Structures are given as C-alpha cells and as structure tokens.
Amino acid sequence: MSSPLWTLEEIVAATGARVGGGFREATGASIDTRTLEPGDLYFAIKGDVHDGHDFVPAALKKGASGAVVSEEKAPAFQTDRLIVVPDVLEAMRRLGRAARRRTDARIVAITGSVGKTGTKEAMRLALSRLGATHASVASYNNHWGVPLTLSRMPRETEFGIFEIGMNHAYEILPLTAMVRPHVAVITTIEPVHMEFFPSLWGIADAKGEIFSGLEPGGTAVINRDSPYFERLKAHALASAAGRVISFGEHEAADIRAERILVKPDQSIVEARVFGQLVTYRIGTAGRHIALNSLSVLAAVHALGADLARVALSFPDLRPPVGRGERTMLSIGDGQALLIDESYNANPASMRAALANLGAVELGRQARRIAVLGDMKELGERGPSLHEELAEAVEANGIDLVFAAGPLMRSLVERLPKAKVALHADTSVELIDAVCAAIRPGDAVTVKGSLSMKMALVVKDLKERYGASPSAHALKG
Template sequence: MPDDVAADAPLLVVDDTMTALWDLGRTGRARTAARVVGVTGSVGKTSIKEALKQVLARQGRTSGNDGSLNNHWGLPLTLARLPQSAVYGVVEMGMNHAGELTPLAQLARPHVAVITTIAPVHIEHFPSVEAIADAKAEIFTGCTPDGIVVLPADDVHFSRLAAAARRAGIERVISFGIAADADVRLLGADVDGGGSSIHARVIDRDLVYRVSLLGRHWVVNSLCVLAAVQALGGDVTQAAADLVTLQAAKGRGRQCIVRLPYGSFRLIDDSYNASPASMAASFDVLGRLQTGSGGRRIAILGDMLELGRDEIAFHAALAVPLEDNGIDLVFTAGERMQALAAVLPPHMQGAHAADAATLAPLVAAAVRPGDVVSVKGSAGSRMVRVVEALRALDGASEAASERTCAEGVS
C-alpha cells in the first residue's frame, strides 16, 4: 500500500498499473454507444479537438480528452472516463515515433478519423515528412468497419493519406480545404481582428458563419470541424452557427488585457507548443491585431524542439513571416532561437536570453501601454514563465487578472 493512501480509501490492487489502465480504457470504449471521433495531425489537433467538444456539446452529451492527454496513458484514461450515456466522444491521439498511433487507434476504435495536417513536427524522429504522414495514417487501422476519414485537401500529402485509408478498408473520405474539389470547401472569408466571417460549401449546402478565434488558420480549422461533424452525422448547420462561441484554451492563443498604472497591453498566451507552421499562424494573428496609441506588435519566442538536423534553418526562417506580418519587435530565448536573433533586422531586435526565466524580466521591463504581445515556444522551452511575468504586471488583483484572461477579449 502506498504510504500516502488512507487505510479506508477505495483501492484496486493490480499486477501492472499500465495494463490495468488500458483494460479500463478498453472497457470504457466498449460500454458506450457514443459516436467517437479520433483526431491527430502535426498541427492543430488539440485546437480541433477542443472545437469539436464545444460545438458537439450543444448537440448531445460530449466527452473527450482533458488538455493534451493524448498518449499511451492519457488516451486510455480518457476512454475509461467516457460516460456510457455520451452521444459523442472526441479523442485526440498524439505520437512522436512511428508505430505509436496503431495501438492508440485500435483502443479508441473511432467511427471518424481526422488528420488535421502534415508538417515537419517531431521530424528528428523521422527520415522524412512522408514518413510522418505514414505514421499519422496509422489512425486508420483502428477505425470501425463503417469508418469515415476526414483529410486536408490542400495538403501535399493528401493522395498519400487517402491511399492509406483505402488500404485500411475505409471507403469514404471527406476532404476539407480551399481546393475546388474539396467536399467541405471555402468559398470566401473576411479575416479581421475579431475573427473571421466565412462562406463555405459543406457537401451540397452553402453556409455563412463566423468564427470568433483569430487568424487565417482558423478559417481552415473551421472547415475541418464541419467536415468532422458531417462525418459523425451531426447537425452541420447548428455547428457552423456555434463556431462563433469558441474560446481559446490556456496556452493556445488565449488573450487577456494586462493593466498597467497608465494604460494596458494585450497579451496572447500561445506558450503551450510551437512548430514552424504554428509559428507562422501565430504571426498572422499578431499582425492582424490593432495596437493602441504608441503601441507595438511584439513577438516573444522560445525554441522549437524536435526539428532534427535542419532545426537551425527552421528557426532562422521565421524572420520572413515576422517581417511579412509587420511585427515590430522580437524577443527570443534559447540556444536554437539564437539563429533567428542573428538574422533579424536591427529595428526588430528586442533581446535574446539563454532561457525563458532570464528573458522574462527583460520583456517585463520593455512592454508599455498599447502593445500587443504574443508569447510562443515549444512546451520544453517553458515560455509560460514569460507569460506569468507579464501577467504579474497587472495592477488588478490576481483573481481579477485570471478572470480577465480566462474570459479573453474581443
């Protein structure tokens, strides 16, 4: 018995805790009649999972992963918690190596498998991006016999993924994107500082709706969400209408206003994770936001991890989208981010530090009223420390500051 467990506490003693957890997950999946959608991809899987949870919850009892519990212990835990009465189950599946998704998919047995996109994320563990696509396609091996696959029509690996789905015995593929032959296709979009107004065709119907989350990437994300709802047999028109209610999760683009003695600045907490693709999306959001009088658009960036032998080039290449999106000032932390700091034009150079903890006070001293500040980096770079330092500048109470960030800003 563990020393810290009360003698009368309910306790199930097993030979192997991981085996027992998987047995519980398998039982949880077997007992529910829920339609299950599995989500994977190089970028955006947690965002898509959260969006699906939010819109499907308005159509029936919905359950899914908390946070990013998407690995060999998080997924069985999620399935073990899946209520018998759930109408929908939304499960995210992550991987760093080939072969990891197969057992997860076979445990989850999704009715619908979604791949958000393929990109050079965790590339240090793979010989090529094509190998990443093949590893993501392992999700198809767990699909139910009537399974449906949702794929990004604009991805260069679409044909490869579709072929893998056919080899897995899946007959129906629903595509989403800008491509003219996409099943869920973008017809038009107006992206502004408060979200996006979108016109899309979903199979045979035209829909006009608005997404509250910022950035051009959310235009395509919304198409993915609607494609998944269509595949699940849900109400697509209702889902489109509900996209305006989406809220960003903590560390994934959540915004708040930080009050200073003589004004305030806008903080975007995107500190949970980073890749070249998600960095570019983050810069697009930052570039679209209006600054206050005398304010600047400031990007605070930490290392992107697991990018393999080309990691230095990936970091240096961020200078182009930073300039293209009109970012005024860039602060960097980490050994890899030195490559970016070295190629930035002098007028964009803020400061560089060895790590986030060292950078945090430099950034806190530099911000001023009217600024819009975005913080992003891989989880291992601990850029949340910079977020915490900036939020600590708020002149309001800690509880009020937390509430403002949780509610976000329009």
C-alpha cells in the same frame, strides 16, 4: 441519478484484478493526486519522473474509491481499497477497452502535426450542443492519456472525441485500435518531431496510422490542401473506411472555404459543404483555426448530425489555455494586449501565431512584440527552420523580438538589429526586459516549445500588470 462510472464487478471483469475490502463504486478515474476528486479510481502509473505508487496514501486520503497498484508494490501497503494487478498501465488500457465496448457513442479521433487540441475543443463544443459529449482533457493524447480518457467515458455518452498524438512511428496504431473511431481526422502534416523521422513523408505515414482503427464503413477526414493528401488518402483506402471527406481551400475539397475573414478577435468563414453554402463566425482569431473548423463540419456531416446547430456553436469557441488566450494588461494609464501561445510550438504554429499578431489593429506609436522560445525536436533542420521565421516576422510587421534558446540565435542573426530586443538562454532571463519594454497600446505574443517554459513570461506579465479577458482589438 446517473449510474456509477465503474462498479467493482466491472473493474474485476475488465482487468482480472484481485481486490481488497472497502472499495466503493468509482465515479471517475485519475493518475494525479493533485487533481483527484473524491470517488475517483486512482491508477498508480509509473512515469518517467515519478512512480504513482508513492502517492497511493495521498490518493486514498483524498477520497479515492480505490487505488490500482501492481502485484510487486502491493505488499508495501497496509490498507484496504487496493485493486491489485500485474501491470497498472495495462489494467488502465483494459478498462479503457471495456469502456469502448460498452458504449453506443459515436466516436471521433483527431490527429495531425498542428491543431489537434484546438480542433478537439471545437468538436467538443459543437457536439455538446447535440448530445452528451465526452472528450480528452487538455492534451491527453499519448500512451496513458488515451486509455485514461477512455476509462473516464460514461456509459451514457452519445459522442466521444479523442485526441491522438505521437512523436515516433507506430505509436498511433495501438491507440486508434483502442478508440475504434467512426470518424478519424488528420488536420495537417508539418515538420514536427523531425528529430525522429527521416522526412515529412514519414510523418504522414505515422499520422495515417489513425485510419487503421476506423470502424468498418467509417469516415476518414483529410486536409485537401496538404501536399500529402494523396498519401493520406491511400492510408484511408487501405483501412476499413467506407468514405473519405476532404476539407480546405482546394477547389476539389468536399468542404471548401470560399472566403475567410480574420479579425482581431474573431474569424468569419464562408464555406461550401458538398455544394451547400454555410456562413458562420468563430469566436477566436486565426486563419488556421478557421481552416480546422472545416474538419469539424466534415466530422459532423459524417456523423449525420445537424450542421446548422454546429455552426451556431462556433461563436462561443475560445482558445484553450496557452493556445491563443487574449488578455489585457494594465500598463500605466493604458492597456496592452497579451496573446498567450506559450503551450508549445513548431514551425507551422509559430507562423500562425505571428500572423495572428500581425492581424492585431494598433494605434499610432504602438508596437507588435514577439517573445519567442526554441522549437524543439526538429533534428538537423532546427537551425534553418528557426532562421526561416524571419520571413514571417517581417511579413507580419513585428516590431520587436525577444528570443530564448540556442536555436533562436539563428532567427536573431537573420533579423535586422533594430528588431532584436534581447536574446537569452532561457525564458526566465527575458522576463524583466519584456516587462520593462511594454508600453500602452502594444500587442505581445509569447510562444515556444513546452520545455522552454515560455508560460513563465506570461505568468509574470499577468502578475505585474493584472489581466482581464480581451474580446476586442486595441484599435477599433
């Protein structure tokens, strides 16, 4: 039987809390009563929209082992199982640091403008074949997501994987200091969050902060194909890193892709890992996914783990929700392929999604349909970066474009009129038109920034036409 995640004594030692009666050992940690499980320690975090203190009674009713509340709010509760602290978020940070101190796990931290979550999931899959692995849930990569993930890490963990994100400079510094990785990975640098940075050099510097938290002698893993490689390498060499490993298609990359074959439902990679030939199949399509798999090999190599066993895990890789999931829709007496890329978007991931749609094999008369929403946080370059997507639309043989949002008007105005099905202000306004347009044999990709709520289009398509997992193209 495994030990509890946290005992009362450990919580008090880490946070300095004062505790009421009735507390039970914690088997998990949560900040959301909707997903809270019995035995979870509930942190009443104050967010931008809701104050977690409003949900303390609900958390305790659902079986929380205890609720961490602030001194200021504690008098309002006439209940036991309270853990009272000056600041709830800081208490969670302290518990996270305590979790990091007590573990002997080998830790990997991942950042980058694009591909963080997909790479984290590939890393989770690979390392879980080698030992007990703990990783961030979904995209829990910010000022509360990282300490929450740390506080959830069991003491028996052998490998820990943490996604670390940012949209401003100096946000990664305190997070990587908590995680203290043995390996730190930067997937790529792209124009994401440009609203908050003067240039891509600034984004590179902000991502380079991840190396500051490396354990002495740790390994920095950097994309050799990036024009910012030398700048990121300088950040790594200024840290406690003992080694830099590069990956990509560049001839000087330590882990180099010699051949990438992207098929409709999978990718095949031939790579050289420090001269050793490794060939493997990935169970999802995408050139960007194949390239990011090289960073997984780099991290595993740095950890001294078995590369062959890791490569054998890749066929089981599936896209995270909203990041490439493929389903078949029943349309009349046939089927259409739906590719759900609705979770978020930036120029690089949008181009990758259009390339994946372009790779789908279609029968005669079938069409490639892109349902696209605005890409946010691009600053003054927003209109031009949307307009430039026209090249990717043309290059990948996209037949129809449905677009939502004011920034997408720049793309719509650049495209031939025959390719523009509809432009609307919101994703909701596209739903009926998209549903009416799809025919048997078509392939449809839905993508946009999270705030554009493109997932509503996906949801409606699935509800109207049913959905079953797809592992094949529309044409053999």
